[in-house]
Amino acid sequence: MLKIKKICSFIAVIFAVVCAFSQSGTAALTKRYLEKANVQFEAAQYDEAYKTINAVLKLNENTGIPANAALIATQIYSKLLDEVKEKKDYSRFIGITENLEKYPVVADSSIQQKVKAIYAMQEAELLAKKEAAQKAEREEQFKIYQSQLEQQQKSQTSFMDAMQKSQESVMSSIVELGENMSEASKSIAEASRKSEKSNHMVLVAVLIICVVLVLVFVVVILAIRAAAKANALQSMQFTETLKLVQGMTQQNSQLLLGNVTDLQGLAGPGLRSAGSSRWGVDALPAPEMSEEDKEELKVLAVKCEELGAKIDGVSRRKNNSKNVSELVYKLSIALGLNQNTSMVYFCAAMVYDAGFLSVPEDLLVASNLTDEQKDEIKKHVLNSGEYFDFVPKKYRQIFEDASESHHENEDGSGYPKGLKGEDIPQIAKLIHVVESYNSLISRRNYRQIKDKETAIAELLSKTNLYDETVVKALDSIV
Structure with missing residues (x-):
């Protein structure tokens, strides 16, 4: 019995000596590898440094990775991730992420962010490839058709x-x-x-x-x-x-005009937008237009319809551009303007509020506004021009008159220039009346809805604001 105890004691001593010797050898080997990894890292030999530091990590994975080894490994892994991102070498990225999962002590917040960024870049490329494949498939189907x-x-x-x-x-x-x-x-x-x-x-x-x-x-x-x-x-x-x-x-190029489908002719270069007391008296028959002019006007109407939909979206007024433009067209015809002028007015009335696209969205949806905020919203009439690059030069003045002057009043109390009477462009007078009429017969959170007769009566009672001739013409068609 005593001999057995001596033998066990002897074995334990030998095991302790072997473990101490092994730990001492591991520490020495770890030190040499770390020095080698440092030299390789400083020489920008990142692949060699990566292999060396992985050997250090594997050597110490059971006994605990030293802090200095983890720090060096983090620097080396960070450089490799930068190269992977730059060269999009996703095959190397797989091995790196596997080692990071195996040695989480290396993955600090910077490493984690870089890994997420590379994953995001992979997903973006995959999505782009998928979209390209779908586009190619659609093109192939179109060729077949x-x-x-x-x-x-x-x-x-x-x-x-x-x-x-x-x-x-x-x-x-x-x-x-x-x-x-x-x-x-x-x-x-x-x-x-x-x-x-x-x-x-x-x-x-x-x-x-x-x-x-x-x-x-x-x-x-x-x-x-x-x-x-x-x-x-x-x-x-x-x-x-x-x-x-x-x-x-093909895009849908139909104009939402109800029964109005006549596109016979474009307005000439002398199209009048101001001086409205003689509505239609001086109007000349619409000149015959070329096929090129017809196509130009159709394209203009389609682009105005698209821009009008965007304006309605930001101003929270469903179908406002359609409703205003239709009434402006009918008013133009009722007042004796020729077909060409009426069609250009129709297009301009679809985008007269383009300046709202430059107003911060929180101001457009706010219920209570300060005086400064109200002044900011009023500036929308001066910011529409930047959205009219697609408008042919011969119609540009009409579009600018529509956007800048539709808040001018007959007595000069409007904005932005305080124009009055004959100085207010025709298109602006039409839009001012139609917009106010639509506002009166539509539900708003600050007023009750009015019937058509009451709305017309209210407009007629305010001749200081609205052109009476235009209001009476509106009464005859609504």
């Missing part, structure tokens, strides 16, 4: 040509048959005169010819009907395919 459309056009053209040739051939055969019948009838008549005995044969021959003619006529009618049905089916398929392609490639 376009190819189908071209094939259908060619097929329809070939079919129509074949039908026309077939009809011409049938008609030629009928004419030739008629001529042959005429000759045959003459021969039969001549034979009948020579011999009365052949009357029966002549009658039979005539009957046979008539039957043949009837059969030919029936066949021609059936062929024409079959061709018409096939042509109708082909046209329907062609129209459906055309609608599909147009729906994928």
Whole structure:
């Protein structure tokens, strides 16, 4: 029993000596590796330093990683992450993140932020690739549809040509048959005169010819009907395919004018925007416009409609641009302005409040405003011009008049210039009346809704603010 105790004591002493020796050896090896890693790091040999510091981490993973080793490892890992981000070397990034999970003592806040940034960059690239693939797929589908459309056009053209040739051939055969019948009838008549005995044969021959003619006529009618049905089916398929392609490639360029669809002509360079006491008296017929001018006005209307939707969004007034522009158009026509002028006024009325896009959103939704904030909102009439780069130069003054002067009053009490009477542009007078009218008949959180008659009566009672002629014209169309 005593011998066993001595043996156990001896083994314990030997184990302690071995452990001490092992720890001493590990510490010495760790020190050499750290010195080597430092030298490599200072020489910008980051890959070699990464391998060396990983050896240090693995050597001490069971006994605890020294603080100086963790500090050096953090610096080396930080440099490697910078290189990964710069070169987008995501294969190296996988190994680095695995080691960071294995040795969390290395991952300080800076390392964590860099890892998150690289993950975000990977996701962004993946998303971009996915969007590019989807775009390529859509383009390929469009090419397929376009190819189908071209094939259908060619097929329809070939079919129509074949039908026309077939009809011409049938008609030629009928004419030739008629001529042959005429000759045959003459021969039969001549034979009948020579011999009365052949009357029966002549009658039979005539009957046979008539039957043949009837059969030919029936066949021609059936062929024409079959061709018409096939042509109708082909046209329907062609129209459906055309609608599909147009729906994928074209923007909707229709103007929301209700029953107003006439785009006959553009305003000339002498379009008048001020001096309104003679509404329509001096108006000239709209000049004939070129196809280029027609397209220019259509494009302008589409762009105004898009900008008007943005303005309605920030000002929280649903369909305001549409409602104002429609009434301005109808008022222009009612006051005797020509079609071209009315159409340009329609476009300008869609974007007259473009200056709201430059006003801070919190001011537009605030319920209680200071005097300074009210003055800030009033400045929107001077900030619209920066959004009119798409407007052709010949119409620019109309758009600027609409945006800058629609808060001017007849007695000069409006803003921003205090214009009065004849000095206020026509388009501004129209918008001022229409905007106030829409405000009166629409629900607001600060007033009760009014019916149309009451709203018109209120506008007529304020001739110091609104042009009476315009208000009376509005009364006649609402």
